[in-house]
Each structure stands twice: as structure tokens, then as C-alpha cells.
Amino acid sequence: MAPADKYSVILPTYNERKNLPIITWLLAETFTKSKLDWELVIVDDASPDGTQEVAAELVELYGADRILLKPRSGKLGLGTAYVHGLQFVTGNFVIIMDADFSHHPKFIPEFIELQKKGDYDIVTGTRYKGNGGVYGWDLKRKLISRGANFLATVVLQPGVSDLTGSFRLYRKEVLAKIISVTKSKGYVFQMEMMARAKSLGFTVGEVPITFVDRLYGDSKLGGDEIVSYAKGVYGLWTSI
Template sequence: MLLSVIVPAYNEEKTIQRVLSRLESIQLLSPFEKEIIVINDCSKDQTERAVKEFQSLHPNLDLTYLKHEVNQGKGAALHTGFRAAKGDYIIVQDADLEYDPEEFNLLLKPIINGYADVVYGSRFMGGRPHRILFFWHSIGNKMLTFASNMFTNLNLTDMETCYKLFRADLLKGLKLEEKRFGFEPEVTAKISRIKGIRIYEVGVSYYGRTYEEGKKINWKDGFRAIYCILKYGLGG
């Protein structure tokens, strides 16, 4: 079984090598192996140099590097990664250090045990480290999750989480449109409509960044998420 790890990156020269090092070192639960696909969304810094340097130092690592010549947004980078993925399952790993790849196995366990087709990693289920940062961000995340749940009839605690593990054939069967941060509510709405879909949620750690440390999502993305919840929740 192959797990495709999709890593969208935009101006992440400071962290991308550390993320790739962690991805290289993790030992996935049997029977899973991994491939890593990095999509550089036209970074203005030295992200490309950092990835290629890591690639040259680890020639035996199954690492694919792709690049957008024009910045298109995180969602577009994910679309590129999904198309390139060869795995039986697909997971997203941001190129910062907010999520810990060592916890992939927490998400894989319901898959391996035959319970799940999709697993979300929730930052709000408790029991794991969670950096204390922005009050209104957390309220906003919970409100967006609540609104999404109203339309999907799911009881997720963290719709906006980066860690979403999908059965590849189901994910690739979706017509995804959102090019930026609207990906999260769109994919949640569309995956929820698949007949017989089995969605699970497990708690994961969260080592959040401040804006000074490189956090990119803002209030405009929140309004776009509301629009996407309405659009795709109503069958768009």
C-alpha cells in the first residue's frame, strides 16, 4: 500500500527541509510505504533551492518536485499534487511545522483496521499538544466547522484541519474547483455526499505559527470559506 504525501509550498525556505527530513524519517504502519510530492506554488524565496538540495542529498527517497510558474494558491497546488499522486491513499502535509508527520499513523490506524475511507486529524479533540495562539481564529474555525456540519450532516470538530487522509480513488473522483483556502469546505462537502462514505476523526497535535513566523491565512480566507460552505453545501 502506498501513501502519497502532498506538500504544497509557498515561501517556506526556512522550514521545508525540516519538514522533508521528518517525512523521510517516519516509519509508517505496515503495509504502508510513502511517496512525497512537493508542489512549489511559485515561491519568491529559496524554497526551490532548499527542496532540490534535500533531493540531491537523499537520492533514494521517493520525492517528486513540481513547480507552478505562476502563483495559483494552495488549492491549485493540491490539485496538481493529487493528479501526480500514485498512492492508494493521499494525505496533505503543509510545508511549515504546524503539524507533526509522526502522527500519520494515528490517521492510518482506522484505515488499516478496515473502518474508514477518510480520516480527519482534529486539533480540537484534546489529549495532544496545542499551541495557544489566536482566540478569534479558534472561534472562527469552530464556527466554520459548525456551519459546514449543518450542510453536510457530519459531526466533525475541525473541518479546517490540514490533516485529511483520503482513499485516493474517492478523492480523484471529485471535481474540485477551489484554488486557494476554499479547498477545505469544498472537499468536505463533496466527500460527504459519496454514498456509504466512512469518515473518521482522530486527535492530532498543533504547533501553530504567528503571522511573524509565516502564517498566511487571514480574515479574507474566512469569508471565502463561508461562501464555499454555502455554495458547495447547497450542491454547487
């Protein structure tokens, strides 16, 4: 008899002291209600706001078998945060998501259901299919996101509708393989992961999600990221 599936959430954090207790509680509630085995790996990049102190309290509250705090010495980037977190996961499936509450854990059971139904290697949340959507963004931000996805879809043809999203479920070994060949940093990283998945022949399912702008703290998207994104799309087009 095959062992039951276990779901490991890798949560990169930087200045998420206010959001971390909320997202942890919601994750615990979601997994417990669904009777699923789970753990949360918090990868904090030396947040100066006390995020690690809050995380340490959560370890005490939920137990070291559920919450793992694996900090790093500085702000080293999203891609390397996943590489770091992956070293410590014990589940056979890995969920990546944002800590700022823009990704609601209530969608995780839908990800898992679709994965089982289609035996997918990856399930990704999409804001741009079915009843998915974005809340809390102004028109400019929506246009940038739509434009970024349109540009990447036309150039790379990855077969998914939301390339820049970062709410996904992976088989552990699939995530490890994709990360090992992904070269981008910053916001291009998520897009390259999907382009690499297609080139490697992995199967991807999509679940419509509602994306809500962060509850506390500042958005990390700026003009420099938009320029680097456009360069990243071109770089991937010439290399994949």
C-alpha cells in the same frame, strides 16, 4: 498476494525554505521507523525565497525515488496544487498536509492504523475531539476557527468535527474523485472536500491531533478569507 501499501505525501509550498528540510526529515523518520513505503511530492508555487533550491537539495539527499519536486509557474491555489501533485504520485494512499510544521508527521502512523482498522476511504485529523487541540493561536484566531467549524457543521452536517483542517489521508482514487467535483478555492476548499465526501458516500475516520502554529513565515489567513469562507458555506449549502 496484494502489493504492499505505499503512501504519497503531497506538500504544497510557498515560501517554506526554512520549514521544508525539517518537515522532510520528520516525514522520512516517521515512515522509516514504521517500515512503510513512501514518497514526498513537493508542489511549489514559484516561491521567491529559494524554496525550490532547498527542495532540489533534498532530492539529491534522499533520492529521486523518495522526493519529487513538481513546481508550478505561480501562486495558483491549494486545490489545483493537489490536482497537480496527484498526477505524479505512485502510492495507493495520499496524505495531504501543510509544510509549515503545524501538522506533525508523528500522527501519520495513527492515521494509517485507523484506516486499516476501519477500512476507511478517508482519515482526517481533528483538533476538536479527544485530546486534540491548538497551540500558538490567540483567542481571536481560536474563536474564528471554532465559529467556522460550527457554522459549517450546522449548515452542512458533514459528520466530522473538524471541517477546516487540512491534515488528511485518502485512498488515491477517492481523492481524485472528490477533487474532480470540488469547485471551491482557498480555505473553503478543505471544507467542501469533506462535504463532497459525505454526499458521495465515502467513509471518514477521525484522529485527534495537536495543531501548532507555523514555525517560520507568515500566516496566510486574513479578513478576506473569513468573508469568502462564509460565502463558501452558503454556496455549498445551496449546491450539495
